[in-house]
Amino acid sequence: xxxxxIGPGGREHAIVRSLLRDPIVTEVHAAPGNAGIAEIVPTHSxxxxxxxxVAALAVRLESDLVVVGPEAPLAAGVADAVQAAGIPVFxxxxxxxxxxxxxxxxxxxxxxAQVPTAMARVAATAEEASxxxxxxxxxxxxxxxxxxAGKGVVVTSDRGEAVAHAQACFDAGGTVVIEEYLDxxxxxxxxxxxxxxxxxxxxxxxxxxxxxxxxxxxxxxMGAYSPLEWVPAGLVKDVVDRVAQPTIxxxxxxxxxxxGVLYCGLALTSRGMRVIEFNARFGDPETQAVLARLKxxxxxxxxxxxxxxxxxxxxxxxxxxxxxxxxxxSANYPGTPRTGxxxxxxxxxxRVDGVHVLHAGTAVDDDGNTVSAGxxxxxxVGVGADLEDAREKAYAGIAEISLEGGQYRTDIAAKAAxxxxxxxxxxxxx
Numbered sequence: 001x002x003x004x005x006i007g008p009g010g011r012e013h014a015i016v017r018s019l020l021r022d023p024i025v026t027e028v029h030a031a032p033g034n035a036g037i038a039e040i041v042p043t044h045s046x047x048x049x050x051x052x053x054v055a056a057l058a059v060r061l062e063s064d065l066v067v068v069g070p071e072a073p074l075a076a077g078v079a080d081a082v083q084a085a086g087i088p089v090f091x092x093x094x095x096x097x098x099x100x101x102x103x104x105x106x107x108x109x110x111x112x113a114q115v116p117t118a119m120a121r122v123a124a125t126a127e128e129a130s131x132x133x134x135x136x137x138x139x140x141x142x143x144x145x146x147x148x149a150g151k152g153v154v155v156t157s158d159r160g161e162a163v164a165h166a167q168a169c170f171d172a173g174g175t176v177v178i179e180e181y182l183d184x185x186x187x188x189x190x191x192x193x194x195x196x197x198x199x200x201x202x203x204x205x206x207x208x209x210x211x212x213x214x215x216x217x218x219x220x221x222m223g224a225y226s227p228l229e230w231v232p233a234g235l236v237k238d239v240v241d242r243v244a245q246p247t248i249x250x251x252x253x254x255x256x257x258x259x260g261v262l263y264c265g266l267a268l269t270s271r272g273m274r275v276i277e278f279n280a281r282f283g284d285p286e287t288q289a290v291l292a293r294l295k296x297x298x299x300x301x302x303x304x305x306x307x308x309x310x311x312x313x314x315x316x317x318x319x320x321x322x323x324x325x326x327x328x329x330s331a332n333y334p335g336t337p338r339t340g341x342x343x344x345x346x347x348x349x350x351r352v353d354g355v356h357v358l359h360a361g362t363a364v365d366d367d368g369n370t371v372s373a374g375x376x377x378x379x380x381v382g383v384g385a386d387l388e389d390a391r392e393k394a395y396a397g398i399a400e401i402s403l404e405g406g407q408y409r410t411d412i413a414a415k416a417a418x419x420x421x422x423x424x425x426x427x428x429x430x
Contacts, residue, residue, distance in 0.1 A: 001024050001025050001026060001027075001064045001065060001299055001303065002025075002026060002027040002028075002029070002061065002062060002063050002064050002065075003019055003025055003027070003028050003029070003063065003064065003065045003066075003067060003299060003302075004028075004029045004030070004031065004057065004058050004061055004063040004065070004066045004067070005019070005028065005029070005030045005031075005066075005067045005069060006030075006031055006048050006054055006066065006067065006068045006069055006070070006073055006078065007030075007032075007048060007068070007069030007070045007073070008032050008033060008034050008048065008070075008361075008374075009034070009069065009070065009284060009360045009361070009374075009376075010284045010285065010287075010288060010327075010358045010359065010360030010376065010378070010379045011069050011070075011281075011282045011283065011284045011287045011288070011360075012030060012033070012034075012037060012069040012070075013034065013036050013037050013358040013359050013360070014282075014287050014288045014291045014292075014358050014379075015067060015069065015282065015287070015291070015298070016028055016030055016037055016040065016041055017040070017291075017356070017358070018291045018294065018298040019067075019298055019299050020040065020041070021297070021298070022297035022298055022299035022300060023297065024297065024299055024300055025297075025299040028041045029041060029042050029043070029044060029061055029063075030042070030043045030044070031043065031044040031045070031046045031048060031054070031057055032044065032045050032046060032048060034359045034360065034361070034362045034363065034373070035359055035362040035363055035364050035370045035373075036357070036358065036359025036362055036378075037359065038364075044057055048070065048072075048073050048078070049072050049073050049076045049078070050076070050078075051073075051076060051077045051078045051080065051081030051082075052081060054066070054068075054073065054078045054081060054082060055078075055081040055082050055084070055085045055087075058082050058085060058087050059085050059087070063087055064087075064088070064303070065087070065088050065089070065090065065299070065302060065303050065306060066079075066082045066087055066088070066089045066090070066091075067089075067090045067091065067302055068082075068089065068090065068091030068260075068281070069281060069282065070281065071097070071100055071101070071279065071280060071281055073091075074091050074092055074094070074097040074100075074101075074260075074280055074281060075094060075097050075098075075100075075101040076094065077093070077094035078091070079091040079092060079093055079094070079097075079259075079260075080093050080094050088303060088306035088307055089259075089306055090259070090260055090302040090303075090305055090306045091259070091260040091280075091281065092258050092259055092260045092280050093256060093259075095256040096251055096256045096257065096258040096259070096260075096280070097280040099247070099251070099258065099262070099278045099279075099280050100263075100277075100278055100279045100280035100281070101146060101280070102145055102146065103143050103144075103145050103177040103277065104122045104145050104175065104177055106277070106278050107120050107122075107177065109247060109250050109251065109254075110247070110275060112250050113246035113247050113249065113250040114246060115242065115243050115246055115247060115275055116242060116243070116272060116273060116274050116275065117274055117275040117276075118141070118179040118180045118181075118182050118267075118274055118275075118276065119136070119179065119180045120177050120178065120179040120180070121135070121177070121178050121179075122145070122175055122176070122177055122178075123166060123175060123176050123177075123178055124170070124175045125170065126163070126166070126167060126170065129142075129163065129166040129167075129170075129176060129178060130163070132178035133159060133162055133163070133178060136178065136179065136180045136181070138156075138157045138159065138181075139155055139156060139157045139181040140154070140155070140156055140157070140158075140159060140161075140162035140178070140181070141153070141154075141155050141178065141179040141180070141181050141182075142154045142162050142165045142166050142176050142177075142178055143176060143177045143178075143179065143277075144169050144174060144176060145169075145174055145175045145176060145177055146174055152169075153208075153218050154217075154218070155181070155218070166178070182267035182269050182274050182276060183267070183269050183270055184267050184268045184269040184270060184423065184424070185205070185230075185267070185268050185421050185422075185423060186205060186206075186265065186266065186267050186268075186276065187203050187204075187205060187228065187231060187235070187266045187267075187268060188203065188204045188205060188206055188224070188263065188264070188265055188266070188283070188286045189201070189203050189204075189236065189239050189244075189263075189264045189266065190261050190262075190263055190264075190282060190283075190286070190287070190290060191239075191240065191244040191261070191262045191263075191264060192260075192261060192301060192302075192305050192310060193244070193248050193258050193259060193260060193261070193262050193305065193310070194259055194304065194305045194306070194307070194308045194309065194310040194311075195248070195252060195257030195258060195259050195308055196248065196249075196252060196257070196308070197308075197310040197311045198240060198244045198245050198248055198262070198310070199301070199305075199310050199313055199316065200236050200239065200240055200244070201290055201294070201316070202226050202227050202290055202293060202294075202318055203226065203227065203228045203231055203235065203236060204224050204225065204226035204227075204228070204286040204289050204290050205224060205225060205226075205228055205286075205413075205416070206221045206222075206223065206224040206283075206285060206286050207221065207222045207223045207224065207409060207411075207412055208221060208222070209222070210222060210329070210333070210334055210407070210409075211409065212409050212410055212411045213411065217334055218334070219329070219333065219334040219375075219376070220283075220284060220334070220375070220376060221283065221284050221285045221286070221327065221376075222285070222326075222327045222329065222376075222408065222409045222412070223285055223324070223325055223326045223327050223379075223408075223409055223412030223413070224285040224286040224288065224289045224290075224324075224325050224412070225289055225322065225323065225324040225325070225387065225390065225391075225412065225413040225416065226286070226289040226290045226293060226322070226323055227293070227318075227322065228416070229387070229416070230416060230419075230421045230422070230423070231268075231423070232268075232423055235268075235273070238273060239264055239266065239273070242273070243264050243266075243273075243275055244262055244264060247262065247278070248262065258280075259305060259306060259308075260280060260281065260305065261279075261280070261281050261282050262278060262279075262280065263278060263279035263280070263281065263282070263283050263286075264278065265277040265278070265279070268423045270424050270426075271426060272426035273426075284327075284360065284376065284379070285325040285327050285376075285379050286325075288323075288325040288358050288379045288381050289323040289324065289325045289381065290323070292319075292323035292325075292356070292381050292383055293318050293319045293321065293322075293323050293383070294316070294317075294318060294319075295316075295317040295318055295319055296314075296316045296317045300313075301313060301316075319383075321383050321384060321385060321390070322383070322384055322385070322386055322387045322389070322390040323381055323382070323383045323390055324381070324382050324384075324387070324390040324391050324393075324394040324412060324413050325358075325379045325380070325381045325394065325412075326379065326380050326381075326382075326394045326395065326397075326398050326408055326409070326412050327360075327376050327378070327379050327408060327409075328376075328377050328378040328379070328380065328398060328401060328403060328406050328407075328408045329375055329376050329377060329406065329407050329408065330361065330372045330374070330375055330376075330377050330403065330405065330406060330407075331404070331405025331406065331407070332405070333375035333376065333407070334375060337361070337372075337374060337375040338372070338405055339361070339371070339372050339373050339374065340365070340371050340372065340373075341371060341372045341403055341404045341405060341406075342365075342369050342370070342371050342403075342404075343362065343369075343370045343371060343372060343377065343378070343401065343402075343403050344401065344402045344403075345400040345401040345402050346370065346401060348400035348401075349380060349397040349398065349400040349401050350397075352382075352393060352396050352397045352400065353393065354382055354383045354384055354389075354390075354393040355380060355381065355382050355383075355393050355394065355396070355397035356380075356381050356383075357378055357379070357380055357381075357397065357401075358378065358379045358380075358381060359377075359378060360374060360376045360377055360378060360379060361373045361374020361375060361376055361377045362374075362377060362378070372403060372406075377403060377406065378401065380394050380397040380398040380401070381394060381397075382394030382395070382396070382397060387413055387416060387417045388417050390413075391412070391413055391414070391417060394412070395410070
């Protein structure tokens with residue numbers, strides 16, 4: 001089977017790496033890829049957001065499957081164009097991808113499907129935003145309605161900051177979704193869907209804030225780990241029964257069946273499990289930790305989803321080890337990241353036992369050096385016997401890498417490793 005992976009990031013590097021381990025996958029291509037992906041598979045320089053360009057490349061390569069990684073190509077309709085070309089595609093249609101592209105739309109779908117989520121209001125004016133902020137109170141949660149690469153959410157006790165974020169969105173011609181604050185630990189669960197059947201992967205937990213101790217602005221994710229020993233027994237089944245399956249059923253009822261990954265961002269609150277958000281694709285950095293443990297061949301899984309055959313898939317197999325991913329970001333991230341800085345020590349990091357390095361925002365300069373080319377530059381993944389072992393390996397790996405101005409959190413999975421995460425209330429009984 002020949003697979004074409006669309007996207008330039010760390011998620012795509014993790015997917016490519018997993019596909020190469022699948023015995024039925026004979027060839028993998030990526031477009032546009034990055035410096036790390038280009039070391040292991042052929043890459044093609046195209047506009048990943050162009051449906052016509054992606055479909056044409058898929059046809060030219062005689063692809064058996066196309067995997068669309070990022071949210072922007074999905075929102076642009078890349079999956080629709082590939083499917084129209086007669087090639088199986090893993091990734092939702094443009095209409096189905098609205099589950100991520102519009103938070104307001106996702107709230108409507110959740111309401112129709114009776115999915116537990118935060119109370120919310122959509123605001124298009126300063127007055128509407130002010131009323132919603134007053135109604136829910138602090139901490140304030142303000143989300144851009146559209147795609148924002150994981151950085152369009154402000155959670156703050158400063159009302160002025162909340163108002164300013166909403167106003168900036170209005171000034172750009174957008175709207176915001178203002179929600180009640182959800183307490184409790186957060187969990188990420190990827191669920192594969194083929195339009196009617198769902199298959200869950202292993203839960204993970206990510207770290208959105210840029211600095212240790214969950215300080216600073218939100219990012220696209222600074223690290224993750226999997227599995228989660230502290231989650232209540234039965235949580236995955238509860239998410240499938242109350243969140244994923246009802247959502248997939250509702251999308252099918254609407255005539256826009258969802259094929260691909262439904263990312264369920266969850267809070268285990270004192271009042272029970274609640275959905276924070278949906279994404280319509282694999283997300284960094286959880287993908288990097290979760291796929292490091294997946295033993296079931298990934299290509300076979302994704303093809304089954306693309307062809308509507310997930311009901312024929314055997315129970316997934318997982319390695320018993322724990323995986324921890326630590327993200328190295330560039331200077332000034334998550335603002336305007338500095339790019340073009342040389343990355344050193346990659347070979348040394350890869351030689352650390354139990355460590356692999358995934359490229360995200362990287363490129364090769366005219367002198368053949370690997371340099372930063374985005375906000376999140378690398379993810380160093382450590383796989384170990386337990387959480388502490390995996391953390392030690394990940395941080396041993398990242399210590400070998402140098403990037404001028406580079407930044408990473410030193411506390412990824414630290415709280416869980418010392419047994420500091422608890423679930424209270426109904427969520428503990430999932």
